[in-house]
Amino acid sequence: MTSSPLHLRSIACTGRLALTLLLLVVLGGFGASAAYLVTHHENRDEQPGFTMDDVRGHYHGVRTGSALVAALERNHPAEIEGATALPEAQRSALLAWLAGDRLSETFDDLDLGDDAPAEVLAVSCLDCHSRASENAIGKTLPLEYWDDVEPLASSKTIEPVDPKILLASTHTHALALGTTTLLVVLLMLLTRWPTRLRNGLALLASLGLFVDLGAWWIARDVGSVIPVIVIGGTLFIVSTCMMLTLVIADLWLPQRRA
C-alpha cells in the first residue's frame, strides 16, 4: 500500500511525542489565525458578523451609497402605514443637500429657514427617528443631531489594504504557511493512509494556499476573484487540519502487522 521507506509509526515513542506536540502547536496556531481573521475583519463593512463584504473591503475596497439617499429615493416614509409622506419640495431639498459637498456646514443653516435639512428632519422624521420615539424600529436610528445623521448621509468608501501592508503580509504568510504546509505534506506522505488520500489532501492544501495568496493580489483590480480567496483559504485550512489530524492518528494507532 505504501511505498515510502520510512513509516512515522516506526519512530520511537519519544520522537512521536515530540512530533505530536509540534503538530498540536500548529493546529492551535490555525485556530488562533481563524479567530484573529474574524475579529480583525468582521467590522470592516460596519455590518455585524464576518461577511463576504468584509473580505471584499480588505482586498478590493467597497463603495456603499448613503442610506439617507436610498431611503428618500424609495420615497420613505410614505410606504409605512399611517405615516405622512415627505412633501416633494422637502424631499428634493434634502436630496439636493445630500448631493452637495457641504453637508455638515449646511445641515442647520439658518438662511435656509424651514428648508434647512435639520428642520425638515425635525418636522417629518423625528416622530419616529428620535430616541424618545414610540416607534420601536425608528428609535434605533435617531436623526436628532448631526452626529446621528452624518454616518447615514455620506456614502462610504472602504479603501483596500495598502499595497505595502499586503506585501508584508504576503511575505510572512507565504513563507510561514508555505514551509509549515510543506512539512505537514511530507509527514502525511509518510503515513500508512491510502495513497489517494495522502496525495489528494496534499494537493488540495497546496492548491488552496496557492490560489488564496495569488488571489489576494489579483483581487485588488478584479473584484470578482474575491470568492476565490475565501474558497482557496477554506480548502487550505480544511485539508491541512485533516492532514494534521491524520498524521497524529497515524503516530499513535497500533502498528499494522506486515
Ligand code: HEC
Ligand atoms: C412613521 C415612522 C417613520 C417616519 C415618519 C420616518 N421613518 Fe425612517 N424608518 C422608519 C422605520 C420603521 C424604519 C425601518 C424599516 C425600513 O427601513 O423601512 C425606517 C428606516 C429608515 C432609514 C434606514 C433605511 C435603510 O435602508 O437602512 C432611514 C435612512 C430613514 N428611515 C430615514 C428617514 C427620514 C429621512 C425620514 C423623514 C423624511 C424618516 N425616516 C421618517 C420609520 C419612520
